Amino acid sequence: MNTPLLKLDGVHTHIGAYHILHGVDLEVAQGELTVLLGRNGAGKTTTLRTIMGLWHASSGRVQFDGADITACATPEIAHRGLSYVPENMGIFADLSVAENMLLAARGARRLKDIDPKRLDWVFGLFPALKRFWQHPAGLLSGGQKQMVAVARAIIEPRKLLLVDEPSKGLAPAIIQNMVEAFRELKRSDTTILLVEQNFNFARQLGDQVAVMDGGRVVHAGGMAALAADEGLQQQLLGLSLAAHQ
């Protein structure tokens, strides 16, 4: 494993009276795609939100690129090079696709300030965006919105991309489209932390995998090893199902 770009050490997070994360330890290696798996309510989304500073850890440490960001405010964390695609996609429905992208490109004051090479590359990943450029983002379909959300996160180079369930609610053919886009992102050396429930989607992309249950990481290792070991899958993911019943 390369040096970790992101490292969580015993992170606990409370939301109001609820204790959600119970000491999460997690490493995301530079240049790799790490998948966070686990059943509903395991704490995956809370982990991403805690990294992003949208909820603050009550104890433990979040280190990014060598610096402690545990207590940083969300905008500062974004400025350090993290970008975030939330589970609800966070699309500004009343704004056009172009305006959504302009907001994500912090360095650009106007549309024409966006780096044209980068924009072409994004259009290459998601050709539909070009057609809907001037359309209100709220009118797009779920898959199209997800494309806008991911495109927004990569319109400027960032060090780490946090993506929460990009396959949720999408038709199988569109999921495959999304897989291709993430493969291309991996080729461009982007480090990604992906939350997923769809094991098939996760298996096609992941280099590393961490499985969460009950607010902790209960397994961490290579994706290839987990994909090959049905017993382990049964134990980790099947176990969660049993606990769910």
Next chain:
Amino acid sequence: MKSSATAGQAMDALPTVKPDRLPLLLLPVLALAALPLTGSFSTWVTLTFAGLAMGMIIFIIASGLTLVFGLMDVLNFGHGVFITLGAFLATSVLGRMTGWTESESLLRNLLALLPAMLAAVVVAGAVGLAFERLIIRPVYGQPLKQIMITMGGMIVGVELIKVVWGAQAIPLPLPAAFRGSLLFGDAAVEKYRLIAVVVGLGIFLAMFWVLSRTKVGLLIRAGVQDREMVESLGYRIGRLFVGVFVAGSALAGLGGVMWGLYQQSVTPEMGGQINVLLFIVIIIGGMGSVGGCFIGALMVGLVSNYAGFLAPKVALFSNILLMVIILLWRPQGLYSVGKR
């Protein structure tokens, strides 16, 4: 193979839902409906202009209030104090320039009015900055405390205004060139109402330009919809909010000058009286929507004037009635701001 072709079509399908322009029709419908009721065309013209002028001034005051709510869910019941402050500042500035305001020269009148407006904008903006720091910031995210403390802030503010200017009403006469009416055929339109419409329209267009053509405006529109995502993209929404609050207070100060001139008299209670209208307007428009606030303000202005002429008893509650009717049609207001 077949499924991927279908998916391709689905992804390329153009969105078909049209933007909602129905509320834009309300104003002409309302005005035309009043035409046969008023009996004479000239009366209708006079009433319509009076309504539009009143609506424009209310819009200038209410626009900041709706954005402040939209961005941070802060309901500022103290907004009225900035109106009163602006109006009293105008009495002081214009009172010292009677030589210019009583002159028949339009230029001199304008040169007297501009510093009055400028003083109102600057002082109301500065007081707004202090108000946000001292009163609003400690109660972010606590709606009940916000209501109590902003109302309290308003009471303290009004008493302070009484300390400086006294508790009595102070006349605020119109500059000489703005008095009287212009005749269009039989219809008399007060000059000042025309000016109020022009100034209000100018401010609406300027605001529209900032909101639709600049990045700050884009951030405001995005922040009203999803504050958390704006922060996740790396923007400090707290600073944006302070800016909007100060601008909203400054506009309320400007609106106070215009309202004072419209009434030609200024009292310490005027802010509190208009406050009720402001909340009716932003609820009609949809909390957080500037476009909705504009339509709502003009409707309230028109309905007040038509009802005041046609059925003075109904006029007492005509605005509440208007709000109820609009909310029965659209419970979120004319334009609901898509939040979270």
